[in-house]
Structures are given as C-alpha cells and as structure tokens.
Amino acid sequence: MKFWLLLSLFLLHEALQNVMGQHPPKNKRPKEPAENKIKPAIKRFKPKITKMKEREPTDSASKTPSIMTQVLDKGRFQKPAAMMSLAAGQSLELRCKGNKIGWGYPSVLDTFKDSRLSIKQNEKYSQLTLMNTTAADTGEFSCWSKSCDGPECQKDESKTGSTYIFFTDKGELFVPSSSYFEIVYLSPDKPTVVPCRVTVPSAKVTLHREFPAEEIKTDGTNIVYDVKRGFVYQQPTADHKGIVYCRAEARGAPKISIKYHLLYVEVPSGPPSATIAASSSRVKGGENISVVCTVLGEPDVEVKFNWTYPGQEYQRPVTIQNTWRLVDRGVGHTTRLSKSVIGVEDFETIDAGYYICVAQNLRGQTTVTALVAHF
Numbered sequence: 001m002k003f004w005l006l007l008s009l010f011l012l013h014e015a016l017q018n019v020m021g022q023h024p025p026k027n028k029r030p031k032e033p034a035e036n037k038i039k040p041a042i043k044r045f046k047p048k049i050t051k052m053k054e055r056e057p058t059d060s061a062s063k064t065p066s067i068m069t070q071v072l073d074k075g076r077f078q079k080p081a082a083m084m085s086l087a088a089g090q091s092l093e094l095r096c097k098g099n100k101i102g103w104g105y106p107s108v109l110d111t112f113k114d115s116r117l118s119i120k121q122n123e124k125y126s127q128l129t130l131m132n133t134t135a136a137d138t139g140e141f142s143c144w145s146k147s148c149d150g151p152e153c154q155k156d157e158s159k160t161g162s163t164y165i166f167f168t169d170k171g172e173l174f175v176p177s178s179s180y181f182e183i184v185y186l187s188p189d190k191p192t193v194v195p196c197r198v199t200v201p202s203a204k205v206t207l208h209r210e211f212p213a214e215e216i217k218t219d220g221t222n223i224v225y226d227v228k229r230g231f232v233y234q235q236p237t238a239d240h241k242g243i244v245y246c247r248a249e250a251r252g253a254p255k256i257s258i259k260y261h262l263l264y265v266e267v268p269s270g271p272p273s274a275t276i277a278a279s280s281s282r283v284k285g286g287e288n289i290s291v292v293c294t295v296l297g298e299p300d301v302e303v304k305f306n307w308t309y310p311g312q313e314y315q316r317p318v319t320i321q322n323t324w325r326l327v328d329r330g331v332g333h334t335t336r337l338s339k340s341v342i343g344v345e346d347f348e349t350i351d352a353g354y355y356i357c358v359a360q361n362l363r364g365q366t367t368v369t370a371l372v373a374h375f
C-alpha cells in the first residue's frame with residue numbers, strides 16, 4: 001500500500017514535469033476550480049493518478065442469495081440492492097453472515113486507515129460501520145465468507161454479497177478527487193477509464209474535450225459511460241489523447257469534473273522489449289565492467305530484472321542497480337525507461353562468459369544476452 005502510494009506520487013510528479021514542462025504545477029490554477037476537487041480543508045487524501053480501483057463486483061451475487069444485510073436503524077434490516085443511494089453524512093452499517101468474513105470497500109478508505117471505518121467480526125456475522133460518510137466514499141462495498149484450512153483462507157464464491165453505494169451530497173455531483181488534474185494512460189490494447197464517477201446515479205453525464213472545446217460523442221460502443229467507473233474507451237487510439245473533463249447535470253446547475261490528461265502510450269503491452277550492452281566486450285584482468293539491460297515500456301507497467309552471470313556459481317560479489325524513469329517522447333507520448341546495471345570490479349577469468357538479463361512484466365519475459373571475454 002505504502003509503496004503504491006509513493007509510486008503514484010512519484011509518477012504524478014514525473015508525469016506533471018514531463019507533461020506540463022513550462023508550467024510548474026504549483027502555479028497552475030484552473031480558471032474555474034473543478035467541482036470534484038476535494039476542498040483544501042479536507043486533507044484526507046494524497047494525490048494519486050488513476051488508482052480508483054474498486055474491487056470487482058461479484059457476479060455470483062445474482063445467482064446465490066447475498067449474505068449481506070444493511071442495518072437501517074434499531075432492529076430494522078434490509079437486503080441492500082445492487083446499487084443504492086444514501087445521503088452523505090449519515091452512517092452506514094452492513095452485516096455479512098459468517099464467522100470469517102472478508103470485506104471490500106472503496107480504496108479511499110484504505111489510504112490512511114480511516115478512523116471512520118470499523119470492521120468487527122462477531123460470532124455469527126461481521127459488521128462494517130462507516131461514520132460520517134462523504135461523497136468520496138461512493139463505491140462498491142462487498143463481503144465474502146472465507147473458508148480456512150489452518151492459516152490458509154480461500155474466498156467461498158457461493159457466500160458473497162455486494163452493493164454499490166452512491167453517497168449523495170448537494171455540493172458534490174462528482175465523486176471528489178484529490179487533485180485538479182489526473183493523468184490517464186491510453187494503451188492500444190486495453191480499455192481506458194476516465195474516472196469521473198457521479199454521486200447521483202440518474203445524473204446526465206457528458207464528456208468534453210478542452211481544445212478544441214467540444215463534446216465528445218459517446219456512441220455507446222467505443223466510448224460508453226459506466227456509472228460505477230466513468231467513461232470507458234473500449235479501444236483507445238492516439239486520436240483520443242488530450243485534455244478532457246466531464247460535465248454532469250442532475251437537478252440544479254450543471255457541474256464540471258476535474259481535468260483528465262489522456263496520454264497515449266506508444267509501446268503495445270506484451271513481454272518487455274529489452275536490450276543489453278556491456279561496457280566492454282573484451283576485458284583485461286583487474287578492470288571494472290558493467291552490463292546494462294534496458295527496457296522501454298508503458299509508464300504504468302513495472303519491470304523486474306533477474307541476472308545470470310558467469311561468476312554466480314562461485315558467489316562472486318557483484319553490484320546490481322535497478323532504476324526507472326519516465327521519458328517524454330513528444331506531446332502525449334510517454335515511455336517508461338527501466339534499467340538494470342550489473343557491475344563487476346576487478347575482472348577475473350571466472351567473470352568471462354555470458355551475462356544474461358531476464359526482464360519480466362505481467363505479460364511475460366524477455367531474455368537478452370551479452371558475451372564478455374577475457375584477454
């Protein structure tokens with residue numbers, strides 16, 4: 001959790017520097033503050049990028065009876081609907097039957113171990129209580145029974161429950177975000193979400209481009225609005241890049257969301273595309289060498305490196321340094337440059353041979369090899 005927060009902060013910082021160049025983010029104040037910027041007085045959330053990852057709703061909920069109940073007030077219970085609206089400010093109490101229950105809830109509640117949230121396992125049910133709810137708590141709440149064999153627990157897919165709750169607040173038609181500006185990456189092979197979610201399910205939401213100022217038509221196939229996620233681009237292309245925002249209308253005056261900067265990511269996802277280079281391919285004894293393994297890839301895809309080298313079986317000491325940074329490759333094109341450098345000091349005969357770098361991401365791995373000879 002902490003790592004991801006730090007990574008997100010770092011990414012945001014890097015991306016803003018790359019994207020905004022001449023405008024340092026501090027000086028940037030939009031002419032009209034977007035409605036879903038969290039007011040400065042509420043300092044509960046740290047900036048983050050598109051990490052509004054709600055846990056997936058459980059499909060099995062529709063087939064088997066839900067184990068979830070909502071406690072309305074003393075002695076009154078109801079089965080929560082798949083989606084429901086509650087007024088922000090109230091407290092929420094959900095219960096799920098079972099003696100070992102796991103819970104899913106909007107990730108904002110995790111950010112600082114929010115003291116408004118409490119979960120208590122009783123003998124026959126688990127109880128989730130959320131006090132002083134706000135529009136930012138809007139999202140999926142789910143629970144599941146765990147069947148455990150010793151310390152190992154598994155989710156029992158036949159005993160689950162979930163509900164998506166809109167916490168409506170007159171002042172917040174959009175689910176508040178932590179910043180005025182978010183970066184969203186468009187990749188050619190997976191859907192991209194502009195996460196402008198609303199707190200009123202019946203709101204009419206439209207998507208707009210900033211320059212040229214125009215509404216982006218959602219044709220219901222490639223770009224669709226999903227009330228639980230935002231605008232989903234099913235097949236993003238480079239033409240979709242640019243700055244967009246959402247506009248929502250319920251009763252009353254229309255509101256606009258924060259701005260989303262859509263960056264197109266050039267490199268299609270797949271196993272990493274790696275290259276390798278040795279500082280020298282023929283080395284004298286006593287010299288220092290380094291071999292660099294480099295991967296260019298998508299900004300949000302982490303790459304892991306693993307080296308195999310000649311001195312390994314002799315437990316030869318080496319240094320390995322892994323780093324990455326974002327490289328701006330022109331308007332709206334950003335690449336992540338990941339590097340692993342293996343260093344060998346005081347070269348000996350046992351160090352001669354093949355230096356093999358395995359670069360791995362979630363899509364697969366790539367192996368590249370450099371030969372370093374002794375002379």
Ligand SMILES: *[C@@H]1O[C@H](CO)[C@@H](O)[C@H](O)[C@H]1NC(C)=O
Pocket residue numbers: 115116131132
């Ligand atoms: C809820 O709000 C009330 C009134 O503002 C406050 O006194 C109380 O401490 C809050 N409770 C939590 C758990 O934040």
Ligand SMILES: *[C@@H]1O[C@H](CO)[C@@H](O)[C@H](O)[C@H]1NC(C)=O
Pocket residue numbers: 286287288345346
């Ligand atoms: C190799 O690196 C070590 C440590 O950085 C340094 O002290 C030494 O002088 C280097 N040797 C050569 C031949 O450059």
Ligand SMILES: *[C@@H]1O[C@H](CO)[C@@H](O)[C@H](O)[C@H]1NC(C)=O
Pocket residue numbers: 306307
């Ligand atoms: C690196 O690769 C070797 C050989 O395939 C494997 O045994 C080792 O577990 C890997 N290490 C890491 C950290 O993935």
